[in-house]
Amino acid sequence: MDPKIAKADEDLQKLISKKRLKSIEDRRVSSEIFDKQTLETLYKLANQNYLAILNGAISTGKEANVLKGLKDDKIADSYVAVKIYRIATSDFKKMQYYIEGDPRFKIKLNNKRQLITAWTSKEFRNLTRAYDAKISVPEPIIAMNNVLLLEFIGDEIGNPAQTVRNQNPLDPDDFLDKLLIELNKFINKANLVHGDLSTFNILNKDEYPVIIDVSQSVVKDHPIANDLLVRDLNTIHNEFKKLGASITLDEIKNKLNLDLDLNKDIYLN
Numbered sequence: 001m002d003p004k005i006a007k008a009d010e011d012l013q014k015l016i017s018k019k020r021l022k023s024i025e026d027r028r029v030s031s032e033i034f035d036k037q038t039l040e041t042l043y044k045l046a047n048q049n050y051l052a053i054l055n056g057a058i059s060t061g062k063e064a065n066v067l068k069g070l071k072d073d074k075i076a077d078s079y080v081a082v083k084i085y086r087i088a089t090s091d092f093k094k095m096q097y098y099i100e101g102d103p104r105f106k107i108k109l110n111n112k113r114q115l116i117t118a119w120t121s122k123e124f125r126n127l128t129r130a131y132d133a134k135i136s137v138p139e140p141i142i143a144m145n146n147v148l149l150l151e152f153i154g155d156e157i158g159n160p161a162q163t164v165r166n167q168n169p170l171d172p173d174d175f176l177d178k179l180l181i182e183l184n185k186f187i188n189k190a191n192l193v194h195g196d197l198s199t200f201n202i203l204n205k206d207e208y209p210v211i212i213d214v215s216q217s218v219v220k221d222h223p224i225a226n227d228l229l230v231r232d233l234n235t236i237h238n239e240f241k242k243l244g245a246s247i248t249l250d251e252i253k254n255k256l257n258l259d260l261d262l263n264k265d266i267y268l269n
């Protein structure tokens with residue numbers, strides 16, 4: 001196991017065993033990868049039986065770390081994915097911009113922590129909306145501060161599913177067909193636009209797509225929804241073309257029942 005994760009889990013275990021102490025200061029734990037609030041949040045989640053152990057890193061990104069956790073240390077395969085937004089390196093300008101245009105968030109967010117909490121809860125809400133519309137996404141479990149727990153996508157022995165970028169589909173046309181069925185529900189049933197759709201944010205779970213990373217997804221009446229949709233679909237078209245799929249942009253549009261010019265100019269930063 002990555003020594004940093006081992007240290008983080010050790011910290012979490014220390015917290016769990018000292019849970020009667022009154023404040024986090026008393027617990028004298030430190031961690032290289034978690035700040036105090038994150039550790040406190042993980043501790044609360046452990047205390048509420050959402051999480052027992054952290055046991056490995058799945059991905060270390062610019063804005064978030066995704067770890068593998070076990071819900072119950074007595075049940076061998078009770079894996080959960082633990083997505084932790086890092087306060088220090090997040091792109092606050094982008095978060096603010098996306099949240100301000102979203103009618104579900106009519107609050108003024110004036111500090112970074114509040115903004116990250118709103119961002120995490122936005123991902124949770126988007127995921128819930130997609131999951132409720134029976135779209136192939138990880139099941140959301142809970143969001144607390146900057147931590148999101150979600151269903152672990154992988155096999156029974158804890159190997160996470162790879163992204164389509166890392167594990168190209170065996171039959172790109174067939175895989176894209178399945179993806180378009182999921183995207184049709186995403187757009188027309190959940191009324192969401194992904195906003196960062198690419199082969200990096202689609203997992204290949206036994207040759208079926210699982211859409212992930214929906215924090216920046218917006219409701220269809222968001223002012224930039226159409227531009228994001230045009231960008232997403234062009235990206236998917238280009239990337240799958242490179243993988244060998246033969247579908248055209250027009251066919252994609254038809255399969256998604258869209259009345260939209262996918263060649264239009266877009267204005268996104």
Ligand SMILES: Nc1ncnc2c1ncn2[C@@H]1O[C@H](COP(=O)(O)OP(=O)(O)OP(=O)(O)O)[C@@H](O)[C@H]1O
Pocket residue numbers: 058059060061062063064065066081083138150151152153154160161162163200201212213214
């Ligand atoms: N539920 C899950 N089950 C298994 N693996 C996951 C899950 N969610 C995310 N991952 C893995 O973690 C990686 C990063 O997740 P995600 O795309 O949600 O974060 P991110 O916002 O892109 O992070 P960053 O932008 O900082 O790179 C994914 O590419 C995938 O490999």
Ligand SMILES: [Mg+2]
Pocket residue numbers: 200201213
């Ligand atoms: Mg991602």
